[in-house]
Amino acid sequence: MNQNNQKDTANNKNGIYDVGIDKGASRLTPEKIRKVFDALVETEGGARLRAYTNACVHCGLCSDACHHFLSKDNDPRLSPAGKVKQTISRILNKKAKLDVDFVKQACETVFTECNLCRRCVIYCPFGIDVAYLMLFVRRGCHQLGVVPQYIQDTAHSHASTFNQMWVRDDEWIDTLQWQEEEARDEIPDLRIPIDKKGADIFYSLIGPEPKFRAQLIYQMAVIFHMAGADWTLPSAPGWDNSDMCMFTGDMEMTARLKKIHFEAAMDLKAKRIVMGECGHAFRSVYDVGNRTLGWKMPPLPMVHAIEFYAEIFREKRIEILEKFDRPVTLHDPCNIVRGRGLGDEARYVINETCSTFIELEPNREHNFCCGAGGGVINCGPPFKNKRVESNRVKADQLAAARDKGAEVLIAPCHNCHGGLEDVIHHYELGLELKFLGDIIYECMKKE
Amino acid sequence: MHELYKLASGIFVWIAILGFAAGMIGRLAHLALTARKKDPVVYQYFSLYYALRSMLHWIIPFASTGMRAHPVITIAAFVFHICLIVTPLFAAAHVILVMESWNVAWWHLPDPAADVMTVLVILGCLFFLIRRIAQEHVRYLSTAGDFVLIALVAAPFVTGFWTYHQWYGYETAGILHMLSGELMLLCLPFTRLFHMALWPFTRGYAGSEFGSLRHARDW
Known part of the structure; x- marks a missing residue:
């Protein structure tokens, strides 16, 4: 098995062809690959890179923390340290x-076999941040021009449109x-205020909402309206908080x-940012964005939708007519629970x-990933089957909650929705998937 | 033989101690400076409170979820590491040697205790060796260096045990004990054994990021 796996590594493409990876890598030479990675290590590889890679004693205690490893019958290549061994260690x-095959294999590993x-x-007893190491390799892949096509397309969209x-x-x-027009059929005086100066809340959301899930904007407008919130959205780019x-x-x-x-x-002089129910976007604004721009913390207060919902319930600004009566369970999204400790608020x-x-077991910080996050679902259809098969452990976890009676799965994150939808469908779990906002909207008093 | 003994009990001791100290300080200082230059976030987010909170959960047996999930290795690892550090520092023979050389002394272990602890270290090495070979995912991660390290750690304890019990050839074993002990000390900062010095920083930083930035637990 071990030897087979090592053999797999040499041409590990799982039969998946991706233009971004295969064509991108075919333009490279081993010299160029070495040069780019060496330069990256020299310029951006600091103490964390060294400490993490030197502290790892290859104990394998990270292995069964990873849903890819567990779901693929404990394939040693898929343990977090196994992915480190195949990529950054080399x-x-x-x-x-570092030849072309290495880049193809490493790119597939860091983009599709780790959800960060x-x-x-x-x-990990040492607290080694494997996500940091995988992102480091992704950065190198980006510099080499070897990135899965679908996610690169979204990056291009960001670059051209800021969404x-x-x-x-x-x-x-x-x-x-x-x-706004649709919502006014239901609540005649509802507004979706655009470019309102000095509002309490600047509401930002992710690109897929206006594109595919416009009803979520409607729902949130109703929640804001009924909670008496002073809110606004910008007309110009900057409305999309995803990344x-x-x-x-x-x-x-x-x-x-x-x-x-x-x-x-800040141009609208908003007092704070409230973000929609998205996890990766939250990570990008709260954790990554401020660092990238050189701020320790975001320059103005910002909260995830869950925090906003909790606030309006605590302040009794919203009324529930009748509680949602079907049994629900909750998927704790990594980026807002491991990334912001919002498990209790949810x-x-x-x-x-x-x-x-x-409750799902395990839950909160220990919940298993949806399998979609970290840009994995954004690598698109070529990797869909692999992604769903790499999350059998999630299906087992959900099935256990369903067997206890859960009918509805709440996932307050867009990425998680994407991943969980595929898991529910593929493993025929028969759970219905909802956002927290869906439930609030459904049960709240709207007059 | 006598010459070798003189070397092992003389100049090599100094080389090992100085190499160990210089290596430890040098490498940690280098990391601290590199972090200042390239990873300033480490200093920004480092929080003593959250670092200690995380370290406590990882230094108390079974205080972390991961440890509870793997009870066998948790017990083995704690027993192994405690014996590995305590035995050489508090073995009666070592304390006496230090007292005779430098006239400083401290508390020492009763001989039978040191004996048992030595055996536990050797058993620990065997456990880690077998685990490395028997568990597929650990075997996949293992490098030749990992096996050499196990031997490097086991050697001073095997030879020390041999010498203490005065079995056949114990004089040679005694010299090997000194040499292997010195070698291990010298290798500490320059091999994966350096994880000993890195642990407070990697764990502490994880605890800091999770605690102060992410408001989440990391155990």
Whole structure:
């Protein structure tokens, strides 16, 4: 098995062809690959890179923290340290030859076999941040021009439009006005205020909302309206808080994206940012964006939708007519639970809105990843089957909650929705998937 | 033989101690400076409170979820590391040698205790060796260096045990004990054994990021 795996590594493409990886890598030579990675290590590889790679004693205690490892029958190549061994360890070994096959294999590993969920960090006795190491390799892949095509396309969209989904400026405003019109059928005096100066709340969301899920904007507008919130959205770019560039290693673009997002809020003199139910976007603004721009913390207060919901329930600004009566369970998204400790807040909101709550096991910081995060789902259809098969452990976890009676799975994150939808469908789990906002909207008093 | 003994009990001791100290300080200082230059976030987010909070959860047996999930290796690792550090520092023979040389002394272990602890270290080495070979995912991660390290750590304890019990050839074993002990000390800062010095920093930084920035637990 071990030998077979090592053989696999040499041409590890799992039969998947991706233009971004295969064509991108075919333009390279071993000399160029070595040169780019060496320069990256020299310029950006600092103490963390050295400490993490030197501290690892190859104990393997991270292995069963990883859903890829567990789901693929404990394939040793898929343990967090196994992925480090195949990628960054070889890059740091100056004697190792980095050929085209290496780049293809490393690119597939770091982009599609790690969700950067950081579960392994809390199982590693040394606290080695494998997500940091995988991102480091992604940065090198980006510099080499070897990035899976689909996620590179979203990065291109970010670069051209400042949003993830090629939404044009007029389409954005059009969508907001369309949703306002729709919502006014239900609540005649509802507004979706655009470019309002000095509002309490600058609401930002992700590109896919206006593109595919415009009803979420409608729902949030209703929640804001009924909670009596003073809120606004910008008409110009900066409304999209998402960021695939931080996942492709394009940190220059990440800096531009986060800057325009913060500036849009500050230009409108908003008092704070409230973000929609998205995890990766939260990570990009709260953890990555501020660092990339050289701030320790974001330049103005910002909260995830869960925190906002919890706030309006605590302040009794919203009324639930009748609690959601089907049994629900909760998937703790990595970027807001391991990334912001919002597990208790999410449970508080569920408690306020739902009659029966069943915990997933494990949960909170120890929850298993949805399999979509870290840009993995954004690598698109070529990797879909692999992604779903690499998350059998999630299916088992969900099935256990369903067997205890759960009918609805709440996932307050867009990426998680994408991943969990595929898991539920592939493993025929029969769970219904919802955002917290869906439940609040459904059960709240709207008059 | 006598010449070798003189070397092992003389100049080599100094080389080992100075090499160890210089290596430890040098490498840690280098990392601290590199972090200042290239990873300033480390200093920004480092928080003593959260670093200690995380370290406590990882230094108390079974205080972390990972440790509870792997009870066998948790017990083996704690027993092994405690014996590995305590035995050489507090073995009666070592304390006496230091007292005779430099006239400083400290508390020492009763001989039978040191004996048992030595055996535990050797068993620990065997456990880690077998685990490395038997568990597929650990074998996949293992390099030749990992096996050499196990031998490097086991050697002073095997030879020390041999010498203490005065078995056949114990005089040679005694010299080997000194040489292997010195070699291990010297290798500490320059091999993966350096994880000993890195642990407070990697764990502490993880604890800091998780605690102060992410408001989450990392154990």
